[in-house]
Amino acid sequence: MQTTGLAKTIMLQGTASDVGKSLLTAALCRIFTEDGWRTAPFKSQNMSLNSYVTWDGKEIGRAQGMQADACGILATTDMNPILLKPTGEMRSQVIVHGKPLRDYEARAYREEVLPLAEPIVREALERLRLQSDAVVLEGAGSPVEINLKDRDIVNMRMASWADAPVLLVADIDRGGVFASIVGTMELLEPEERERVAGFVINKFRGDVSLLRPGLEWLEARTGKPVLGVVPYLPGLELEDEDSLSLDRSSHQAVQPTSEDTLDIAVIRLARLSNFTDLDPLQGESDLRLRYVDSPGKLGHPDAVILPGSKNTTADLAILRENGMAAALERYAAVGGRVVGICGGYEMMGRLLLDPDRTESDIPELPGLGWFPFDVIFSADKRTIRVSGQGQLPGMHHEESIDGYEIHTGIINMPAGVLQPFAIREQQLDGESEMPLSPEGASQPDGRLWGTFIHGIMHNDEFRRAWLNQLRLDRGWPPAQTGNRFNERRQDAFARLAGHVRAHVDLQAIYAIMGLTAHTGIRNVE
Template sequence: MQSGPEQQGRTIMLQGTASDVGKSLMTAALCRIFTQDGYSVAPFKSQNMSLNSYVTWDGKEIGRAQGMQADACGILATTDMNPILLKPSGEMRSQVVVHGKPLRDLNAREYRESYLPLAEGIVREALGRLRGSCEIVVLEGAGSPAEINLKDRDIVNMRMAAWAEAPVILVADIDRGGVFASIVGTLELLEQEERDRVCGFVINKFRGDVSLLQPGLDWLERKTGKPVLGVIPYLPDLGLEDEDSLSLGKQLESAPAKPDSASGDVLDIAVVRLPRISNFTDLDPLRFEQDVRLRFVEGPGQWGSPDAVILPGSKNTAEDLIWMKDNGLADRMQAHLGARGWTAGICGGYEMLGARLLDPLHVESESEVIEGFGVFPFEVTFAEEKRTERIEGFAQLTGDKASLPITGYEIHMGVVHDTDGDVSVHRPFRIRNEREGDAADAVREYIPEGAAAPDGRIWGTFVHGILHNDDFRRDWLNDIRESKGLRRLPAALRFQERREQAFDRLAGHVRAHLNLSRIYELLGLREEGT
């Protein structure tokens, strides 16, 4: 244990031969393992590119993966864990979020040439604060360290490892093929001092008999002079969130087996897969409800006859609504709404349910006025300032229902203004900012939020994570079931408990297949029980 403020936490870094090789989950696994072994631990990724974000306790926005990794450590996430977040907002353009607050939109060249030189100081200072507050910092790289065209201004891979004085473990995905070539090729493209920093390899997502792989492992160690620190078997049905929308299909494939929806007892829930879908972790609990078949639709030919439709969040609501109109999905959606089909809109999806989107400052689109689906009598104006808040409150989809507690978070630039109209609307949520009125004697003021049809069949909210509230989610699903003549089911899935169990399962799995003694040697620390 550290003895004084002058001590700096030890560091170790996971880099990959490519994107989506499992770096984020391996980082989460090490975070959980070190925490289980009694060390104070924090994750760190200097620069993240993701539309799947996380709101910290103080209302700041970071990459979802670092929020998840902080949860694995059992600590509150801070922006020091991901000081720079890039949120793609268009072709070759991203919103640059610095320490949780939007800076401005930059294209790739502007970011590389004008901002990266400033970013070095920001990320190094953030890492320094983390190292001063905990015993181990587990760093995650991005993509591959062998991107030749990016190396001279790198702030997330090998230059970051050098600043952090971190040994590097190279992670490769055997499931995609060519694992030995990817490892050797990556090393070949590194400079000698970078190659020297790589202390070993982890081969991830292995399926089969590891003894059949042994000749290849022996060859790899002879060829590179570096050890294979672990071969991690593929772990199905884990249920921890990913940060990349490219993994959406894999998530659905990894969901537990369920009865066929043709049996009539399984709800068919369709999610519109928007091109700029964001915070798709809102949907995670539905993947594990035994009476739900969750599927994504990208065109009218995939629509089918869903029992319910979810319009999810979007980084660019205006452009995604235009996309729906152009490809015919908007017509399907309009017909579904006209038939009072069960519908939930979350954040951007909620905004689409209003009368129109107004973008006078061209925050999201070149179009200043875009007609919405017109279910609810409000307009949305896109502002320059983003609202990012943790919230808590209550939900009551219809006036005759019991009020259910909810928690979640908001990330949006849209501001709702009610308009004159004869459409009856109910405000189903009452929320308050978690940072306000926390004192025991404080007056807790709740404000109405969201919109719902009087019968609760169509509703929308800005609250991300709304479906992570077990009692609310089950009550909504039961209402859909009841409308089909099916019996109501108890709230059997406790999603947060399942998530904690998933962290422990992941840690146990990696611990069993990783040379953890060697990892502790690299850190200069003692392994538990030694």
């Protein structure tokens, strides 16, 4: 194990977005950790609506939180010092070290923030390297976006600052893999091409021997080795980064295995965020999870989920314009079950108020009216991890829950509204004890309920108790908890690492980094 100096580095860059950089970064993080190296992930700037709250209540990209979990370590903002969360066309909220700076138009961000970003990201990386043996860096998009290169902080300039050899990742599943690799190499500057240590071809399907002539041509053409051809790995169930992957995963849910199959509809909001809240439902064998973007597709499901939104007011306005809000009101009026999470919960109130235009240009909008609270948006964002108990009407007993909150909306809950959760903010020092406080809202029959708690469905016993209420509505017997989500997640990390071990040249990667491959594999919790 390395004991002095800065950690060794390696960086994964892609020929395009969504080629699998995040999962391959997670795989290397897990492999190096299994091999006994203190490993950490790093992405200087991430753009994603799917965020992760760190142990100290800060917000980073979901992928870096997942990669830290693969390493078996706590995530910190040093792993993703700059996060961009789109709020509209060409506009994003800029989050620096886990706290919102403000919203910027794309041009203003490029001209005002990027020139100041270099010391922020370099200092964050240096802190990680002082604490680690290996740091696996992830790039963003393509390193040859010519119009963006002069102020790049996330691809080749970051690799130079980190002294990181680069693995260029290409997705063969989308076609044109050789053109994408050669084209990328041609557009790199000579010193950038020199930094590329080799290629990884991802998401391969078929007989690799048929690909061999192309690989040999590619190596001869570029002078760089192909260090791995990684076959497509289905059913991995690890967090996806953005809605591009959501489009795929919504068609890849676990197929129900019994006739008594629940139908759960998720409203596909325009600015849907933290859709990983619903990942555990994808793994349940007695339900079908589908995403709905128009009233005609709603039908009469067993339950509807209103998920999180980066712009609650604007998304609710769209639901009113396209008729979905009216369809939901009709559905609820005849006894349908609706769950709201964060932004979806805010929509369930009486009125959305945004006097300072914090989220949108709409100062006031009626909510769905299912609860008698108003929501006021402010510039301050609440990001905190929570734990406690939850019990909806009809549940036999309280279930343990934990999760996190990310929201700017403030709710003043009127007296008499049933609040089904009792939560405690998680303390960092392990000494002080915060009192339990009520959270969420539920109608007396439990058919309509909402919560600010992201990750509520990650709590296995609570999730199953709620699903069994849906089964009871159908006259079906309760089912046992069949999806231990966190256990499945650890199995997925191990499966991913094993898969990549089998299909990339790890000895070459270790040599490129200047590390020694250990022979023993240790357990990672």
